[in-house]
Amino acid sequence: MLATASKPFVKLVERYLPDPFVFVLILTLLVMGSAVVIQQQSVGTVLQQWGGGFWNLLTFSMQMLLVLVSGHMLASTAIVKSALNNIAKLAATPGRAIILVTLVSMLASWLNWGFGLVVGALFAKAIARRVQVDYRLLVASAYSSFVVWHGGLAGSIPLTIATPGHFTEDLIGVVGTSETLFSALNLTLLAIMIVVIPLVNRAMMPAAHDRVYVDPKRLAESVPEPKYHDLPPAEKLERNPILTVVTGLAGIAYLVMYFGDGGSLNLNIINFLFLFMAIALHGTPERLLHSLQQAIQGASGIVLQFPFYAGIMAVMVQSGLARDLSQWLISFATADTLALYSFLSAGLVNMLVPSGGGQWAVQAPVVLPAAIELGADVSKVSMAVAWGDAWTNLIQPFWALPVLAIAGLKAKDMMGFCLVQLIITGVIISAVFLLF
Template identity: 60%
Template sequence: MFKAMTRGSVRLVERYLPDPYIFVILLTLIAGVSAMAFEQRSPMEIVQYWGNGFWGLLTFAMQMLLVLLTGHMLASTPLVKSWLRGLASLARSAGSAIILVTLVSLAASWINWGFGLVVGALFAKELARQVRVDYRLLVASAYSGFLVWHGGLAGSVPLTIATSGHFSEDKIGIISTSDTIFAFFNLAIVITLFVLVPIINRLMLPSEKESIYVDPKLLEESPDDLNQTTDRPADRLENSRLISWIIGLAGLAYLFDYYVLRGATLNLNVINFTFLILAILLHGTPRRLLKSLDEAIRGGAGIVIQFPFYAGIMAIMIDSGLAASLSEWMVSFATATTLPFWTFMSAGLVNIFVPSGGGQWAVQSPVVIAATQALDADMARTAMAVAWGDSWTNMLQPFWALPVLAIAGLKAKDIMGFCLIQLIVSGIVISIGLTWL
């Protein structure tokens, strides 16, 4: 019965899910038409909102792109890749490969979402070289670990409200990560997903007849010619380990001061800095680092072209009042106890149009904060409901799957059918955790 559900989900998505670029164009049209219909805005007003907001998230887009790039550069270091090869050797069957890639992706995504996306995809390719397993489900399992990112160390909502000077500080103050990321209810959700997501992925494994395999030869990496040098001083500099160690040690000194001496909290900038410094040190030479950067940028191409469109959608939803109306309508049913659940549901819906944790908090925070204060509810829990809603419907929204798909060589329709099953199961788990734990 479970395999039949999965089969139907895969066929549905393969038939009807368009390319992510087409998806964002359709979402733009839906947002515009909805704003005209429900907020009584004129077509020219919608076009103005869209155009004015199109470049409104450039700073945040760069920050998000750096999360992906630094995560990719760290994940592609020789040390990390050797760990992945060693881990892949533990898989003796298709089922164990599915479970193993899910666990690795979950752990890496909890640490950092960009790191998790890249490690999951690279590990899936390594497993496909060693084990005969359905490649679609293997990559989908790698992406499913992304479910936990917003409840982890790089969650943009909890890190934003824990950072001094954030845009809502005058209303809610500073909320420590001990009340969000490391709160009991959040850790319980994360642990439950760590147990349940691998099991669900294993249950979705197609039969031998229905499985789609990839030729391991197609996944082989090109020969590494980075050690070739000439007598040019420039080549010697590009292959100099001394340069990497000088800048790397300077970075470690700063991080020691930041984390240990100052005891400062996590935020997106310091996480990006940490991953970049580690990548510089572990790659060894500037040339190796820059090669990994070239590969990472290709994986981020979809983010670069699509993020402005999502900024435009966000502008339509905010400036027209559509996002506020949607959030107000959904939280209007709420009590102090059920507010996190309804916030989670509304955040999941908004995330389809605004697939950015920080951007989504900017959209929903005015309504969420007002409702939380009016009902005397737990602000930290409600904020995490927005975070989990954003993370949850990424199993339906293909935007953040783009880097994984670029690395794996697949299309969104190849994996999203499996992810749809995870959407249903994880939605139940997260709802229970936010409401009753």
């Protein structure tokens, strides 16, 4: 039944879903055209607004890039891979394997979304080497756990507004993580997801005759033996662990001092933590740089797309388009329902802007003025946008690409399972934002 229900959706995605960069180009032209037609701005004025704001988010872009890269590098360390292989031994049955991969991936995504994407795929492969379980559902279970990332320690929206100097500070000030990530609302949503997502994944396990298995030999990882004899001095230095271990420990020592002095979580601190843990745990500059080369392949979209998001934000704000959109939102929303509408709209926008940071650049100028005018809770509305972005990642293939590449699958292989999770989690999250 699930396969039949998902086929039309899979075919639609395969046929009509272009690369996310195409979406950002379409959105750029749509916003610029709206500024000319609706806001009565001249073409020259709009071009000046767009070009003038194109590089306004360079700091923010680098922060988002480091979230993905540092998480990926940490996940690829030998100690993390070894830990995943040991935990995989607990998966004695197919049902237990599904539950376990969901929980481990969820914890990793809560810590850091780049870390979670890589850990989930690596752990699914580690389990599939030991247990005969439907490989499509196993990988889908790992990816479905990604839905909690924006309520976790590396959530780009809550950490952005907690970082001094963020681009909406003049509007809402600095909003601490105690009001967002560690609020009763967010912790409640996380607690519900921890229970619901693993159970739903387990319930979707196909009957024995419908399961799709993978040959464990295809998932084996070959590790070449390092050769240390007759190396030139430069290569010996690259394979020497002293520099990376001492530097990594120095970074960790700074963090101990930082939190000891009462420091709080923000985007820069989270990136600092994951980067220096990766440096320390990789052991040598050579292994660290090898993991960086792998990580950077999945980060190209951020480098290319974020300047366009900055240009879009500049046009929306300077042309008055953001102001008019917020006024329209206010016309039918109330202080109690604004969070729900923000969540649903964020889920829709995420299909066009598949990045929490980029999405916040587009939506913040709309939802924040609306929240202030209605007297709604700014932190709640911000988290609604965050959860909306994470929610439709279940069917937005942009962030699934690293998982699929590691697992050796295509989006259509797991899309049906993720679609079921989209419906169930969407109903639950909507109810919490409406009733909490």
